[in-house]
Amino acid sequence: MRIEYFQLIDRIVDLNLADRKISSEALVPTSSTIFEGHFPGYPLMPGVLLIEAMAQTSGWLVVAMNRFQRMPFLAAVKEAKLRTYVKPGELLSIDAHLEHDGSGYAIVEAKIRAESKLICDATLTLRVLDFPNAEMEREMRDRAAAIGLTVEALADG
């Protein structure tokens, strides 16, 4: 996890297009400038970044479902529950399931576990739009490849 760069997902560990679900992993760094402020003397992974980790995992699922043709953007967070603290060095397992593939939007149920314990969960709405420009599309494909999500892998999905 490169938390300062908003690269929260380390790798895709499972992708099942037929069941419309994905699993990813993310290792919370042991040190980060973010922990200097959140909180001094008691470092915790910010809840908003846990939601972002669920959103990114959900986004990769949507990208995979549409074969890198379109880009999801987080639009709404519902029923978000942050159930317990996450400390530096914890390994997070993130699952997302596409609840509904709408016209120009997607509804995804996502949750994070650490050592099988449920950390948080939420229902996310993503707007699904054309890539705003070629650079972003290229960067997304590169990032996807870096975490193990490739067009080739999708062919097997």
Next chain:
Amino acid sequence: MSSTFDTIANIIAETCDIPRDSIKPESHAINDLGIDSLDFLDIAFAIDKAFGIKLPLEQWTQEVNDGKATTDQYFVLKNLSARIDELVAAKGA
């Protein structure tokens, strides 16, 4: 009025916290009821689920942007009800 209208009026009332009595068949979802695009996604999701369809929001938006249709055709609720009935009928055909 059709049960389709009643269903979507109830969805709008619940989703957007709009008094049910103020939602009429002639109401324009955007211009009269003040529903924005993000709230309309919630409504679309609920409609998709309730009727087992997929409202073609992107197609409708494109048609409006291209001047091939007016928002009234899709967002005045009696017209939206008719579009939903068409989609449901097409699904069963």
